[in-house]
Amino acid sequence: MLRVIIVEDEKPILDLMERLVGQHPMLEAVGTFTSAAEALTRFGELRPDAAFLDVEMPRMGGIELAEKLKAIDEELQIVFTTAYPQYAVDAFRVSAVDYLLKPVTPDAIERVAARLSKNHALRSAKSDAAAAEEPPVRCLGTFETRGASGALMGWPTRKTEELFAHLLAYPNRIMGKWQLADLLWPDLEEERAIHNVHNTVYRLKKAFKEAGIAVEVTNANDGYHVQLPASLSDLGIFREFMGRTAAVDQWNADEAERHFRLYLGTLFGGKDYVWSTGLATELSEQYGSLARMLASHYRETGNRAAMKETMRMYLSYEPLDEDMNARLLRLYAENEEEESFRRHYAHYTRLLDEELGIAPSAELRMLSERIL
Structure with a gap:
C-alpha cells in the first residue's frame, strides 16, 4: 500500500480527496493538510510515497511545495490537482506523475493509483537490481x-x-x-x-x-x-x-x-x-x-x-483476478480489518460492474454481509 499525503487549502475539497484516496485499496492517506507550510514541516515524519498537491494555494502554491518536497526526497511521486489546465507545463517541470482536473473523480484516482503503483514497483525492482x-x-x-x-x-x-x-x-x-x-x-x-x-x-x-x-x-x-x-x-x-x-x-x-x-x-x-x-x-x-x-x-x-x-x-496489474481478490478479502476478514475489507470490496465491486457488468460471487457477497 502506498502512503499518501494530500494538500488542499479548501476543506470540502480536502475531505473529498481524502475520501476518494481512502476508498482505493492501494492507497493510504497518512496526512491531510490545508496548509502547504504544515505539510512541509510534517513531511519528514510521515515519509509518504506520493503527494497530491493543489496547485493554487495562498502563500505557498503546489508547484513551489513540490520543488521543496522533491529536494528532500527525490523519489517522491507528485500528483497535482487544479481547476486550471494551463498549469500543466509548470507541473511537468517538477516531474509530476499525473495532473488531475477538479472535480476529481474515482476513475481519475484509479488511473493515478495504477501509475503510482507501477512506478513504485519499478523503483523497487531497480533497488533489487543494485545487488544483482x-x-x-x-x-x-x-x-x-x-x-x-x-x-x-x-x-x-x-x-x-x-x-x-x-x-x-x-x-x-x-x-x-x-x-x-x-x-x-x-x-x-x-x-x-x-x-x-x-x-x-x-x-x-x-x-x-x-x-x-x-x-x-x-x-x-x-x-x-x-x-x-x-x-x-x-x-x-x-x-x-x-x-x-x-x-x-x-x-x-x-x-x-x-x-x-x-x-x-x-x-x-x-x-x-x-x-x-x-x-x-x-x-x-x-x-x-x-x-x-x-x-x-x-x-x-x-x-x-x-x-x-x-x-x-x-492486483495492481491484474485487478479482476477473482481468486486473488477473494483471497485478499478473506485475509482482511480473518484479521478483522473491517475498513480495509470495506474499501477493497467496494473497489472490486465497482470494477466488476464497469468492466464486466457482473457482481461479486455469492461467496464474497455473503462474506461482505457478515463482515459489514
Whole structure:
C-alpha cells in the first residue's frame, strides 16, 4: 500500500480527496493538510510515497511545495490537482506523475493509483537490481534494450525491433526466412517480403555490433539461428525461474520475491505485436502462479504483512483476478480489518460492474454481509 499525503487549502475539497484516496485499496492517506507550510514541516515524519498537491494555494502554491518536497526526497511521486489546465507545463517541470482536473473523480484516482503503483514497483525492482546485475533487455512492462555502455538503444526500424522481440520470445530456435516473412509482412507479396527479411536481419546484426551486445545471428537451413542466454533479458530470467519452480519455501523465497518484482506489467509494454498475445497471456498466468505461491509461503510462515503486500501488488496489474481478490478479502476478514475489507470490496465491486457488468460471487457477497 502506498502512503499518501494530500494538500488542499479548501476543506470540502480536502475531505473529498481524502475520501476518494481512502476508498482505493492501494492507497493510504497518512496526512491531510490545508496548509502547504504544515505539510512541509510534517513531511519528514510521515515519509509518504506520493503527494497530491493543489496547485493554487495562498502563500505557498503546489508547484513551489513540490520543488521543496522533491529536494528532500527525490523519489517522491507528485500528483497535482487544479481547476486550471494551463498549469500543466509548470507541473511537468517538477516531474509530476499525473495532473488531475477538479472535480476529481474515482476513475481519475484509479488511473493515478495504477501509475503510482507501477512506478513504485519499478523503483523497487531497480533497488533489487543494485545487488544483482540488471539485464540489458527489459520486456516486462516496457521494451528497452541497453548497449554495453548502458545507453538506451534506438532501432533503425520498427520491424527490426519487432524481429528482436520475436527472437526474445522464442529463443534458440531456427527461424525460417519464409516464417519470418509471413510473420512480419503478411500482406506483402513473397519476393518483397523475403527482401525485407534479409534487410531487417542485416540491420539487427549491425545494431547489435554498434551497441556492443554479444549476440550472434547465423544462417541455418534457409533461415536464421540466434543463441540468446536467459540472462540477456528480464523475460528470459523470469521464464527460466518459473520453469524450475513448483513451490516457494524457505530455500528459494528471497529469489522468488526478486523474480516477482521483476514483473512490471504487460509483455513488451503492450506493443501491438499480434503474434505475442498468447505469450503475454501465458506470462500473466505464470505471474499469478508465482503470486499465489509467495502468498501461500507467507501465510505458512506467519508473515501476513508480506502476504497482503504480495496480493496487492499482483492486483495492481491484474485487478479482476477473482481468486486473488477473494483471497485478499478473506485475509482482511480473518484479521478483522473491517475498513480495509470495506474499501477493497467496494473497489472490486465497482470494477466488476464497469468492466464486466457482473457482481461479486455469492461467496464474497455473503462474506461482505457478515463482515459489514
